[in-house]
Amino acid sequence: GAVVSQHPSRVICKSGTSVKIECRSLDFQATTMFWYRQFPKQSLMLMATSNEGSKATYEQGVEKDKFLINHASLTLSTLTVTSAHPEDSSFYICSASGGARDEQFFGPGTRLTVL
């Protein structure tokens, strides 16, 4: 199957700083990328959907000014957690869809810890 990478895989930051997470589709063009958040022992919850070249669509309750999503190319989407706080500590997973079969593939996730 196709490969989706995320960078970094793990990040620890101080409260108040901003963190950028990258999601790349390595061998296909991802017309749509999704960002999910998973708190410990919970399920994955969709945060936002982004289509290349257009603004992201955020799920209810997700602050678009806090979680900035950029999908500037068909292989890269970034999620920036602005002014991170301890409650933003979570596992962030992206998925990318595209290609002839419109498959969707998940990245390996980024574990964010805000001190």
Next chain:
Amino acid sequence: AQKVTQAQTEISVVEKEDVTLDCVYETRDTTYYLFWYKQPPSGELVFLIRRNSFDEQNEISGRYSWNFQKSTSSFNFTITASQVVDSAVYFCALRCSNTGNQFYFGTGTSLTVIP
């Protein structure tokens, strides 16, 4: 509305026992896909199976088998002769074409296989 229910939060079995993980879904869409993913402690989602709504054939892959029944909206997953390496959280998920291809995840079932 789309919804996936995994009623079993945690299951423990002794090695070599068979175990079935239940999944019940809700959707009004006629075209949809059902998935099972394994999430080991590392967090990365491991794809196990995808089934589309028009294919009710059961599937077997090694020790894994899946039973899809549209009449009861269920897509259960059985592991035969469980092994310690099967210990993980398992997620059932639904993806509908009419809702932007996002995934709706169940709450997951944490499986512990005791040696």
